[in-house]
Amino acid sequence: MIHWNSLAEFLAMGRHGPYVWGSLLVMALLMVAEPMLLLQGRKRLIARLRRQYRAEAAERGQAAAGGRSTANGSND
Amino acid sequence: MKPRHKRIALILGGLAILAVAATLVLNAFRSNLVFFFSPTQVAAGEAPQGKSFRIGGMVKEGSLQRQPDGVTLRFVVTDTEKDMTVAYKGILPDLFQEGKGVVAQGKLAADGIFTASEVLAKHDENYMPPEAAKAVGDAHERAAANKAAAEAAARTTRP
Amino acid sequence: MSNKLINWFRYASPQTFYPLAGRMIPWFWGLAAIFGVAGLGIGFLLAPTDAQQGEGYRIIFLHVPASWMSMFIYLVMAFWAATGLAFNTRLSGMMASALAPTGALFAFLSLWTGALWGKPMWGTWWVWDARLTSELILLFLYIGFIALQAAIDDPRRADKAGAILALVGVVNIPIIYFSVKWWNTLHQGASVSLTKAPSMAAMMLWGMLLCALACWMYSIAVALMRVRVIMLERERHTDWVRALLAGRE
Numbered sequence: 001m002i003h004w005n006s007l008a009e010f011l012a013m014g015r016h017g018p019y020v021w022g023s024l025l026v027m028a029l030l031m032v033a034e035p036m037l038l039l040q041g042r043k044r045l046i047a048r049l050r051r052q053y054r055a056e057a058a059e060r061g062q063a064a065a066g067g068r069s070t071a072n073g074s075n076d
Numbered sequence: 077m078k079p080r081h082k083r084i085a086l087i088l089g090g091l092a093i094l095a096v097a098a099t100l101v102l103n104a105f106r107s108n109l110v111f112f113f114s115p116t117q118v119a120a121g122e123a124p125q126g127k128s129f130r131i132g133g134m135v136k137e138g139s140l141q142r143q144p145d146g147v148t149l150r151f152v153v154t155d156t157e158k159d160m161t162v163a164y165k166g167i168l169p170d171l172f173q174e175g176k177g178v179v180a181q182g183k184l185a186a187d188g189i190f191t192a193s194e195v196l197a198k199h200d201e202n203y204m205p206p207e208a209a210k211a212v213g214d215a216h217e218r219a220a221a222n223k224a225a226a227e228a229a230a231r232t233t234r235p
Numbered sequence: 236m237s238n239k240l241i242n243w244f245r246y247a248s249p250q251t252f253y254p255l256a257g258r259m260i261p262w263f264w265g266l267a268a269i270f271g272v273a274g275l276g277i278g279f280l281l282a283p284t285d286a287q288q289g290e291g292y293r294i295i296f297l298h299v300p301a302s303w304m305s306m307f308i309y310l311v312m313a314f315w316a317a318t319g320l321a322f323n324t325r326l327s328g329m330m331a332s333a334l335a336p337t338g339a340l341f342a343f344l345s346l347w348t349g350a351l352w353g354k355p356m357w358g359t360w361w362v363w364d365a366r367l368t369s370e371l372i373l374l375f376l377y378i379g380f381i382a383l384q385a386a387i388d389d390p391r392r393a394d395k396a397g398a399i400l401a402l403v404g405v406v407n408i409p410i411i412y413f414s415v416k417w418w419n420t421l422h423q424g425a426s427v428s429l430t431k432a433p434s435m436a437a438m439m440l441w442g443m444l445l446c447a448l449a450c451w452m453y454s455i456a457v458a459l460m461r462v463r464v465i466m467l468e469r470e471r472h473t474d475w476v477r478a479l480l481a482g483r484e
Contacts, residue, residue, distance in 0.1 A: 002280050014284070016291030019355050023294045023348040027301065030340055035457055042464045049471050050480055079388065086386030090379055097375035100368065111364040111419045132419060169358030171287060179421055196357045199287050201426040203295070203435040209286030 112179050115158035123184070131160060131190060132179040132198060140174055153178060153190075164192040171197035247326045249466045250475045256459040263459065267452035274445030282438045294352040295439070299427075300447040301344040304454055305373060306408050308338035312380075313405045316398035328394030329469065331401060332384055333462035337454050339377035345370055357421060365414035366422035369407055376404040390469050 004010040013020045112132030113123040123129050131153055139152035149168070153160045162180050172178060177198035182191045204212070278296035285292035312334040319327030349367065350360040361367065380397050387393035415424045427433045433440050470476045 003283060004280070010279075012290075013293065014290035016289065016355050019291055019351040020293050023297050023351045026347055027297050027344050030344065031453060034337065034340060035460060038457065038460045038464060042460070042467075045464060045467055046480060049467065049476070052471075053477060053480065086382060090382040090386055093375060093379050093382060097372055097379070100375075101372055111362070111421060113419075169356070171356050172358075176287075194359075196359055196362070196421060198421055199356060199423055201423040201434055202287075203285050203292060203426060203439050205283035205436055206286040208436060 114155040115153060115160040116155050118160060118184065118190075119158045126183075128181060128183050128193070130179050130181045131162070132177070133160075135172070135174045135176060135178050137174050150189075151178075153180065160190055161188070162190045162192050162195075164195050166195065168195055169197040171199050173197075247324050249325055249329070249470055250473075252326060253463055253466050253475075253479075256463055260456050260459050263452045263456035267449050267456060269449075270445050270452060271449035274442050274447075274449050277438060278442030278446060282442050283436065285439075288356055291352070291355050294348055296442050296446045298345065298348040298352055299443055300450040301341045301348060302370070303447055304450045305338055305342035305345050305370070306411060308334050308341060308454060309373065309376070309401075309405070309408055312338060313401045316394075316401040319394055320398050320402075325469075328390065328398070329462050329465045330458070331394070331397060333458045333465055334454075335377055335380050335384075335397075336461070337457050339374060339381065341450070341454075342370065342374040342377055346374065362421050364420040364422060365418040366411065366420045369411040369414050372407055373404075373411060376400070376407060380404075 011017055011021075112130035114133055115131060117123060118131060123131070133153040133155040136152035136154045136159060139150075141150050142148070143150055143163075147165050149164050151162055151164075151174075153162055162182070164180065164182075172195065177200065179196045179198050180190065180192035181194040181196075184190050274296065279293055282293070284290060312331050315327045315330040315334070318324065319331065346367075349370075353362075354360050380400050383400055384393040384397045387396055414420060415422055426435050427440065427443070435443070467476055467480075
């Protein structure tokens with residue numbers, strides 16, 4: 001059923017090995033890299049937004065605390 | 077860099093890319109929209125004179141031969157109506173074969189021989205295993221033989 | 236009728252689409268994996284040798300799906316761009332932006348695999364024929380779209396500008412598709428089209444169609460992932476994003 005008689009024959013692709021595997025390798029690499037980069041970007045964005053929300057919450061908290069403390073914008 | 081400057085730089089970059097793209101389009105479509113000429117078109121004088129251009133067609137069966145100098149190859153490109161002899165020094169691509177498509181770039185010499193600097197193979201869109209290809213080829217041969225036989229028969233029976 | 240319309244617009248709002256997309260992504264990844272394994276298995280292990288090109292023709296199982304996707308994604312992107320201009324829905328612009336990088340990826344892969352296929356078969360990495368040139372222009376259109384959107388800070392204006400570019404560039408798609416018919420090209424004609432029986436052995440055809448399906452599923456999964464990131468970024472001042480990020484996720 002399988003077309004190839006040996007692994008060496010499969011890898012050689014009838015003298016066209018470098019072309020065939022060069023195509024498959026680059027395509028596979030890029031199609032793995034794209035979702036990985038997206039996941040990483042998503043993680044970074046979520047972390048950034050959470051920091052920003054905490055900072056805003058802290059600011060609001062200080063503003064609500066009113067005149068008692070000086071609202072100098074420092075947080076954490 | 078201020079955001080405004082960044083924006084201007086990016087827009088300029090975008091415009092530059094578009095300009096490059098437009099130049100490529102125009103250039104390609106001006107000189108290469110006709111990627112190759114057939115021998116019939118060349119015979120009709122449609123190909124550029126005295127300039128390099130490409131011809132395309134089939135390599136005529138049995139026409140490939142090595143010249144006495146040992147490096148120059150000669151073959152005939154045909155579109156079934158007109159033929160054109162091509163001379164080429166160099167390595168032919170894997171798919172170059174008699175009876176198959178070819179595109180050659182070069183100049184037409186005064187003696188009517190097309191001197192090629194580059195020869196590319198043009199294959200068709202059919203993909204099939206060798207056995208199937210052989211079956212198709214045999215069928216074609218049989219059909220041709222039948223046709224020839226029928227024509228011969230028609231000739232002999234005609235008064 | 237009005238019910239349906241309301242439903243549609245409900246799903247078109249980022250707030251409802253975000254979790255829906257999140258639930259769909261794993262399914263599309265699963266389908267992509269199944270189709271990919273099946274297609275590559277058939278293409279690289281089971282399919283017979285090609286009579287003309289020997290084993291090197293197996294690049295077709297990568298090249299044709301990548302090329303199809305590069306054109307199809309552009310059409311979908313232009314569709315979202317048009318609905319964005321027509322109905323001014325927030326989701327449309329986000330979908331168009333989410334599709335562009337994946338389309339650019341496939342356009343690049345089409346050119347890359349094409350070059351590696353052209354060298355051994357035709358005898359050249361590249362020629363300026365109508366098919367190859369118009370595919371290169373497609374890559375530039377994607378890059379231009381991405382750069383244009385990146386250059387404009389206001390997302391709504393970026394969407395509009397990008398949409399106009401996407402719609403203008405749509406003329407290139409029929410040019411790519413029909414280039415091999417309209418002009419003399421080194422590239423051969425279509426092996427598979429709607430108007431005639433495919434000129435490929437069945438096993439080769441199945442391998443190619445399964446690989447193409449895998450690329451479809453991959454594109455949907457990645458586009459949904461990216462549209463979720465874009466939604467968080469653009470809707471960061473809304474209550475639903477705040478509530479979402481206040482949670483466990």
